[in-house]
Amino acid sequence: MRRFFVSDVLEGEFDLPRDESRHLAKVLRARVGDVVELVDGRGGRFQATLIVVSPSQCSAEVVRSGSDPAITPQLTLAIAPTKKTDRLEWFLEKACEIGVTRVQPIWTRRSERRVEKPERWNRVLIEAMKQCQDSWLPELEPALDFKEFLERYSAFKGLHAIAHCPVEEGLSSSIRTPFWDALNPGEDAVVCIGPEGDFAASEIESATAKGWLPVTFGDRRLRTETAALYAVQAFQLKQQSRNTRRL
């Protein structure tokens, strides 16, 4: 069954968004009476019968509805958008497939990109959500300056981690905990990943002063988007490691 994203599914009859309508009518050659699956990105799953099919407007009637519980624990991944936007978009797609709750773009001292593309980035997330058959859409937050980011997210519960490369010795943050060891099964986490040129020493100091834990992903120098996906996947695998600990 084809799956579509509709941010607001109404009870009873409702109109599908214009782009999904065109796709249904032109590409999929849907017909009146066909049943489609709709997800609302907030756990809602609906089966609906098409009652009007036209390239400009399709309408459907909900025949069944249900909802999936949100995935816990929650992971917020903060990332400095990459110079080439396709690397960030690649990360968004993969992070959604593997499982991330929230993506928070951040502007850092050494950020080379300063242009936000929220609509485009959100579309990537929607496509990935449909692909991996999830009904929860990761939240894409408006970008924040790193300072504001620290202000807002320091209040979140769970682990607060800042991933960075080795810095000059003597700096208090030169000791980094392996990320895998910092994770606790069942605990929420906020992880921030620096730009291509890494966080500035002063940014790392600001974070650690607020209690953020400096973490490392190992000796290999990972690209920004690889490091970010590494964090998402380690977080999800840590949850599994809990389930198997009793074996």
Add this chain to the structure above:
Amino acid sequence: MRRFFVSDVLEGEFDLPRDESRHLAKVLRARVGDVVELVDGRGGRFQATLIVVSPSQCSAEVVRSGSDPAITPQLTLAIAPTKKTDRLEWFLEKACEIGVTRVQPIWTRRSERRVEKPERWNRVLIEAMKQCQDSWLPELEPALDFKEFLERYSAFKGLHAIAHCPVEEGLSSSIRTPFWDALNPGEDAVVCIGPEGDFAASEIESATAKGWLPVTFGDRRLRTETAALYAVQAFQLKQQSRNTRRL
């Protein structure tokens, strides 16, 4: 210091490859006397002083050499090339960054792509190796039909896993072990990932008949290249989980 890949580093004086020469002379504006780092993809690391700099030919003299031990345990990742080659290339880059020993392209019943691009794929691996500061280049094997693949790799030591989506009930391989549980720290592994349309039931049966373990990466439907990277990262994190088990 700039890092270059030279498949054969000779003792004493030697010529750099043409493309690296052009890059050094034109883009990096290197000069005679500059010191560069060279890696040979087989663990060798060399420092060399440039003695001739010209866009058509640079020459260098080795002033220091050393070698890194190979990373163990070994992971062989077999993947059916994706319809769009950029998805496979993306996987190659990321798998090299995270750490993979060998990549084995496979042709399966439902493979949509049948064209191999070994030179191009190898260049992606070389760039990623330089990026992550490794001196070991993952081995890129010539593609094999799935049947030949099973013949050859069943003899490898360690875990043999075939990752696939749920299949019809009743098939012996309908029970799949979570991949994380199947991994053992310190043990080599060969993992095969199917094409976009998944392995055919007969391919799964052939593999299980030879003792391959059907594994799952969870309930989310991952793209081929996402599943492949998931396997690489789970393998590497499993090694870390051993190191922290005593904590």
